[in-house]
Amino acid sequence: MSGVVPKIRLSGVCKAFGDKVVLDGIDLDVPARTSLVVIGGSGSGKSVLLKCILGLIEPDAGKIEIDGRDVLRMPREEQTRARAGIGMLFQNGALFDSLPVWENVAFGLLAQGKIARREARERAGEFLEQVGLAASVGDLSPAELSGGMQKRVALARAIAARPDILFFDEPTTGLDPIMGAVIDGLVVDCVKRLGSTAVAITHDMASARRIGDQAAMIHKGKIVWSGPAGRLMDSGNAMVDQFTHGRREGPIQMELRR
Amino acid sequence: MTSILDSVAAIGRAVIGACRTTGALAVFAATGLSHIFRPPFYGRMFAAALLEIGYFSLPVVALTAIFTGMVLALQSYTGFARFSAEGAVANVVVLSVTRELGPVLAALMVSGRVGAAMAAEIGTMRVTDQIDALSTLSTDPMKYLVAPRLLAGIVAMPLLVVVADILGVLGGFIVSTLKLGFNPGNYLTKTLDFVQTMDVVSGLVKAAVFGFVIALMGCYQGYNSRGGAQGVGAATTSAVVAASILILAFDYVLTEMFFAR
Numbered sequence: 001m002s003g004v005v006p007k008i009r010l011s012g013v014c015k016a017f018g019d020k021v022v023l024d025g026i027d028l029d030v031p032a033r034t035s036l037v038v039i040g041g042s043g044s045g046k047s048v049l050l051k052c053i054l055g056l057i058e059p060d061a062g063k064i065e066i067d068g069r070d071v072l073r074m075p076r077e078e079q080t081r082a083r084a085g086i087g088m089l090f091q092n093g094a095l096f097d098s099l100p101v102w103e104n105v106a107f108g109l110l111a112q113g114k115i116a117r118r119e120a121r122e123r124a125g126e127f128l129e130q131v132g133l134a135a136s137v138g139d140l141s142p143a144e145l146s147g148g149m150q151k152r153v154a155l156a157r158a159i160a161a162r163p164d165i166l167f168f169d170e171p172t173t174g175l176d177p178i179m180g181a182v183i184d185g186l187v188v189d190c191v192k193r194l195g196s197t198a199v200a201i202t203h204d205m206a207s208a209r210r211i212g213d214q215a216a217m218i219h220k221g222k223i224v225w226s227g228p229a230g231r232l233m234d235s236g237n238a239m240v241d242q243f244t245h246g247r248r249e250g251p252i253q254m255e256l257r258r
Numbered sequence: 259m260t261s262i263l264d265s266v267a268a269i270g271r272a273v274i275g276a277c278r279t280t281g282a283l284a285v286f287a288a289t290g291l292s293h294i295f296r297p298p299f300y301g302r303m304f305a306a307a308l309l310e311i312g313y314f315s316l317p318v319v320a321l322t323a324i325f326t327g328m329v330l331a332l333q334s335y336t337g338f339a340r341f342s343a344e345g346a347v348a349n350v351v352v353l354s355v356t357r358e359l360g361p362v363l364a365a366l367m368v369s370g371r372v373g374a375a376m377a378a379e380i381g382t383m384r385v386t387d388q389i390d391a392l393s394t395l396s397t398d399p400m401k402y403l404v405a406p407r408l409l410a411g412i413v414a415m416p417l418l419v420v421v422a423d424i425l426g427v428l429g430g431f432i433v434s435t436l437k438l439g440f441n442p443g444n445y446l447t448k449t450l451d452f453v454q455t456m457d458v459v460s461g462l463v464k465a466a467v468f469g470f471v472i473a474l475m476g477c478y479q480g481y482n483s484r485g486g487a488q489g490v491g492a493a494t495t496s497a498v499v500a501a502s503i504l505i506l507a508f509d510y511v512l513t514e515m516f517f518a519r
């Protein structure tokens with residue numbers, strides 16, 4: 001891999017909220033056109049990590065490179081442009097509840113001026129069908145949807161503008177197993193067919209193996225293991241083993257009382 | 259000795275905190291205003307905010323203005339009777355309404371209605387990651403959420419105050435003619451002869467400033483809210499309280515600028 005510039009490269013990224021250290025020197029490479037699955041305990045900073053790359057949270061230290069360019073030290077306008085190509089599925093969906101579903105889905109396309117409003121309505125229907133929803137759902141408001149449906153709408157919104165880089169924060173949580181598999185297929189499709197680079201956070205090992213080329217585990221603010229996603233279940237790393245097999249005994253002591 | 263140092267430190271912290279908030283607010287206001295003049299413009303968002311501030315506040319503002327005008331006529335009549343100056347009712351009503359009570363009371367009512375709603379809406383968007391989602395969808399939240407509301411506040415408040423002025427004078431007119439026995443024709447002539455352009459204009463300028471303040475505090479508090487439903491609730495309260503106090507403070511400053519010679 002040396003010599004090839006990774007799509008995303010993090011080195012020594014640190015972030016603390018007050019005196020609570022969340023990220024403590026994260027080093028991570030995501031090669032172009034591959035998908036990386038990030039696993040880790042609840043509250044280990046996975047969502048914070050994605051938000052740092054997106055520029056929604058400013059890291060305290062470290063370097064974040066996209067296409068070999070250090071985004072943290074760019075002028076503001078350029079930062080915005082470098083990050084415009086990143087689509088994000090938020091953990092809780094984050095749909096705009098003042099807009100109907102179809103406008104949510106077409107929001108990025110409309111914002112970039114790629115299509116007119118009339119056309120957007122139709123295109124939104126197509127994207128909704130891709131995620132297993134009827135086009136007529138487009139006329140509802142997000143509050144009228146079930147949690148799983150909201151998740152799928154959010155997914156449709158994230159992939160609608162065909163971003164270069166895609167972040168998925170727990171894309172299949174809250175979905176039934178079949179729909180979960182459909183969504184996994186969609187994620188894989190984005191990477192393989194559209195050539196996007198994807199980073200997905202998941203707690204679902206089956207899904208992790210389906211969508212990931214690479215995998216990494218984050219614990220106590222550091223990347224403790226990374227390797228091919230196929231090796232997740234027999235990584236030879238005690239922490240990963242404990243996590244993927246869901247054992248209570250092992251090197252990871254869940255800090256239950258705090 | 260240490261307790262003195264402690265209290266000095268506490269005062270210092272409070273002052274630094276206040277300076278930081280003022281600075282942050284100023285930067286927020288400047289950023290929001292600058293987005294009003296730079297494309298892309300979100301006409302729909304502006305129209306929606308204009309409708310919300312201008313149109314849906316009409317009933318509240320209208321009722322406030324009418325009753326204020328009525329009370330004003332009654333109060334000044336009974337008060338001025340003590341030194342036989344009842345004739346000045348028309349003058350007092352029109353002057354107080356256009357210069358002062360129209361803009362200030364309308365603004366206070368609108369801040370309770372609209373400022374709170376803005377803070378709640380934007381605050382909810384903040385705590386549910388919707389504002390973050392905007393920036394990942396090639397949309398600047400300051401431009402999309404804040405700038406249209408600021409502009410709508412500046413545009414809508416003066417329009418509301420024109421209505422408030424007219425209805426306030428009407429309220430005074432109704433009480434004066436129906437209850438206090440003034441001659442309708444005389445009352446109106448007196449009102450129109452007495453009021454000067456500057457009285458009305460100063461009130462409208464005040465209204466524009468108040469409209470800006472209301473929208474600014476609503477947006478600022480919402481934008482910076484933290485921590486779930488409770489945070490949004492706190493943001494709503496702060497937006498209304500801060501806007502109300504700022505309205506009264508700006509009212510003094512503007513009055514001084516217009517009329518103190």
Ligand SMILES: Nc1ncnc2c1ncn2[C@@H]1O[C@H](COP(=O)(O)OP(=O)(O)OP(=O)(O)O)[C@@H](O)[C@H]1O
Pocket residue numbers: 017022040041042043044045046047048049091
């Ligand atoms: N804006 C914030 N302010 C303060 N603390 C925060 C903030 N965002 C996250 N944290 C803290 O950072 C830690 C990591 O949060 P994060 O959301 O990244 O966890 P996560 O790994 O995504 O967990 P989960 O799997 O449950 O989603 C948490 O302990 C959280 O309390």
Ligand SMILES: [Mg+2]
Pocket residue numbers: 046047048091169
């Ligand atoms: Mg998370």
